[in-house]
Amino acid sequence: MAPPFNPFRIDWNTCTFGEWEALLARCKRPTLLQTWQYAMALAKTEGGKADFGIIHFENKPVGLVQVQTRRWLPFLTTCKIHRGPLWIYDEIPGEMLKLVLGMIRQRYHLFKGRPLVFHPEMRDTETARKRLKATGFYRRQDGYESVWMDLAPDVATLRAGLDRKWRNKLNQAERNGLVLEADTTGRALDWLMEPYLEDKMARNYRGPSPAFMRVLQQVSADTAPPVVLRAFHQGQPVAGVLLVRHGVAATYQVGWNGEAGRDLKAHHFLLWQSVLWLKESGYTGFDLGGLNETTPGIARFKTGMGGQPFRLVGGYV
Structure with a gap:
């Protein structure tokens, strides 16, 4: 049976600094922890590196997500997403958002040697918690408040x-x-x-x-x-x-x-x-x-x- 059609794709580590900056500038509520400069500063002070993902919908860029990674063993790389993904448009419909969350879950998983700690840039609502749970994520910590x-x-x-x-x-x-x-x-x-x-x-x-x-x-x-x-x-x-x-x-x-x-x-x-x-x-x-x-x-x-x-x-x- 063919998998359901997914109009989204995430291109990993194919963008330049200028392209990332241009997309970040279009995001309605950008966060410091998703900037290229933050990733560079973190790498210089704490080690590790970042994966940069551009989220496309029907070949049009609609968002971005940065993942901090650190390799400990040939088969183990710990991963973190803080305050992403970010979106160019005000809101992604819930069922469409679940498709993107599922793609992130599929790429970063303990069973693939890439366990993920995920602090998504999503407001704390019962609906948001259900969407994350439905895509295989389990809540372990209260969210950032500001x-x-x-x-x-x-x-x-x-x-x-x-x-x-x-x-x-x-x-x-x-x-x-x-x-x-x-x-x-x-x-x-x-x-x-x-x-x-x-x-x-x-x-x-x-x-x-x-x-x-x-x-x-x-x-x-x-x-x-x-x-x-x-x-x-x-x-x-x-x-x-x-x-x-x-x-x-x-x-x-x-x-x-x-x-x-x-x-x-x-x-x-x-x-x-x-x-x-x-x-x-x-x-x-x-x-x-x-x-x-x-x-x-x-x-x-x-x-x-x-x-x-x-x-x-x-x-x-």
Whole structure:
């Protein structure tokens, strides 16, 4: 009996960097973890390599998926997909999505020596969980949570969408004489990494290593390098944030706020300035970098910016 017709195909490792960048730029909600630069930085800091898959529907590219791989034995290569596949169009119908999930399941399977850890870029709904289960995936972990800001509205509308208390603190910050600096050269990145690492160790939270961020800066230098925004008061830097750009969106990746910065509400100032800088630069979406139940204060801070909270479907094997 002939297998059912599948209008999809995935071309693996046939694209160039430029082709991947062009497709990523067409995706409605691109993610950092599916960028070519992320794969390069990960390979340089942790080893392994990436598979790059272009998803076609009736010979037309409609999406992409990047798979991180690491070979341990001749017959064993561990594989990971984080926050993919990505789609050029807003939504792929459910039954069609199952066909693509099935193709991924068929290629990456323990029985083929390629076990997969899969964190799909799918919202956490009962329907999404059923589709994954129907294609042979089993849930093992809760999903990533964050806040997505749509930067399409005008500045006045975005500011009106801020939580009232958040907006009041922003007003205070703007009266405190803070001065903004935006840097894409990597110079300010070195400054930010030192207090960030100290804070990360003191508070024992997860986050990218300074080594990884420096390599990401290097491999992105000719395209869209990370942006560091710093707040200065009386000539001294009191806070900083790092934004990583990917396609038409960006992610708030790292932040640091000293004692003086907290008193001056510098973080409110910097996140609002991030929105303005990204919008002026033509970006349409801003991922505020994750929510965590262990840091409710940070979660309240991010949700106060008026974006749309979301949770992904989780980790699967």
